[in-house]
Amino acid sequence: MSELVASDDVELTVLLPCLNEAETLEVCVTKALRAMEELGVVGEVLVSDNGSTDGSQEIATKAGARVVHAPIRGYGGALLNGIAHARGRYVIMGDADDSYDLSNLGPFVEALRAGHDVVMGNRFKGGIAPGAMPPLHRYLGNPVLSWLGRRLFGLRNVGDFHCGLRGFNRDRIRDLELCMPGMEFASELVVRAALNGYDIVEVPTTLQPDGRSRPPHLRTWRDGWRHLRFLLVFAPRKTLIWPGLTMFVLGMIGTTILSFGQVQIAGVGFDISTMVYTCLAMLVGAQLLLFGVFALLYGHNEGITDQHQVARWSRFVRFETCTAVGVLLTLVGLAGTILAVTAWGRTGFGPQELGETLRVVLPSSTAIGVGITVLFSGLFASLLSLRRISTPVSASPVPTDELTATRG
Template sequence: MAGTVARDEIEVTVLLPCLNEAETLEVCVTKALRALNELGVVGEVLVSDNGSTDGSQEIATKAGARVSHAPIRGYGGALLNGIAEARGKYIIMGDADDSYDLSNLEPFVRELRAGHDVVMGNRFRGGIAAGAMPPLHKYLGNPVLSWLGRRLFGLRNVGDFHCGLRGFNAERIRQLGLCMPGMEFASELVVRAALNKYDIVEVPTTLQPDGRSRPPHLRTWRDGWRHLRFLLVFAPRKTLIWPGAIMFVLGLIGTGILTVGPLSVAGVGFDINTLVYTCLAMLVGAQLLLFGVFALIYGHNEGITNDKQADRWTRLIRFETCTAAGIVMILIGLAGSILAFSAWGSRGFGAQDLGEALRVVLPSSTAIGLGVMVLFAGLFSSLLSLRRVHAPVTSGQQADDEYAATGA
């Protein structure tokens, strides 16, 4: 087994995160070791222990597994430690509750050997036994989150986004620099693999009721929300940039039309009240758009994503460009404000026609607000890019390339 072979000879590590799994850990280790032997695979079973107090460590060692102590608490913390400590070229991770079929690892090994970076299990294709998955998870949570993952990240061939039995190329996954310590680690792995254009496939697997007498570690609403939040944050184009751009353009068109005068469509009148909301749409849309761009730039500069368009956005909203655009917007707003003030002065600063005054004041104040927002957006964008600007380089040409990429 693993203890009798050199590290570089181990092909597969079966990784089991563990926190007080004394009831089921031995059978999981036994099944995994038997599966590796039957396949003729040189491998090991690694139990990444998260501070168990029920003797799980001793049980794992006696069953033939290697135990590593995870310093970071949480499901993701245990897996991060296990990925770092694994000796195999490939890692197959699964829960230690005896719910996943660790005796049938052949599909995962086969696809990993074929060169795929990530091999996901699909419980819906393989079969979910009665009582193995709560109805809320089976008919709402998992299908909705899987659908959202496919829509946001283009994972058309992944039907079970949160299956806990999955395999991957160890070195490729280490290159991603995964960091989430909680249950959302499962989403982080597949999302960041997708964002970095990794080759992801899916194979059927089964799910049985787990063998523990205590409740599972998973908390439906808390962990479901953490998964949802992670998915939304890591798709800034579809959750921020495009909605923001659409809202801004619609607000701009509406503001331009209503600044000239009232509008009637199919007998419905639109006037100053509508103008208030079109101006608001411009401000909110611009804010969403900028937040999305910041997220895109940050993800690229920190190595979270490999988005080639991030450099283009960095050049577009660099400090100099945003300062110039912001000043122009502020000047336009000030010009409109002066015009409105002059019109008021021509009437002796007395009573005003609020409708006509607001038709100028609202767009003008919105332009000033947008100008200030864009001006400081350039400053913040420059802060996000500082590390990249000052990164060490190896040649004069490379330095020139880095300098040009920042738009400095």
């Protein structure tokens, strides 16, 4: 992210992403300016405009805000651009639809001054006015996604994962090099902050009905899925590695036991048909496990996860290790196959006893399948581990479309 030279006198930037917010933008800017004046905070209101065609830029300028053009479309694109241009040491971001209480920024400022890296608003603690949040969001979407965030990333202090009113230390967030251009930017910010050990706290805030006459930019199912996908992808150990390892081990145990014959448990018989699924569990489990490690390697290369998180698992997908394990499993599978063919040959390659044959053929073919998968996974992991050497280029970006100066 490009960093602009900021004025040392500016403590706070209130950042408002904007796309055709002419109906509510003026009142949002006015509230934020008045709140900073009452708090005695030297700050600015920065509107990061995403290509408005309704005169939002002029409205923001007349109300006392500074406006910059966001070349990348989307909620995240506007916020990334605003963070890059912010002059304040701290940034408080909020929507420009007059739903968040921009007149009450005191709790956020106090928490930021206390040294917290990220200060999340919690609408469930502060109060949600009737009609401010659709029931589907209030009772399903937000609680489920917030619960997942707490479970996957250890965010025990975050009860409202997707509150749009939040503050943060500008330089600390810039260091994360966030990149999501859409609505999932809200998840990326808190997840990446958590993964990097940032100090995250919550303060109560309120939510009022949207002040606009048009529908909001948020699309319930599309953006909900994007948030969910982001959360799952950023927690590969809990969503891929551990489930995959568990499935593989259970499948291997079941396959080994059933290869010796039928098993009775509590009067229920398990035989060849069950072995088909235990073999399938081995194949699927191995792939989930390997995909999870690939995700960790990719995250490390992209600066999402640190070396400590990757080190434990990366040893298992080294090219040499995977080659040895893959070749060994393939040879075991081939030995079983030869054994089955030899037994078939003794009968003159005629009709076979299907049950006894499958007890050898199924584990053997599974071992070959897993072995080849592991073998080529080592090659793929080695490609992921290659680091491109490049010469860093430093440049001083020029502010774009700055329409007003900082307010003291």
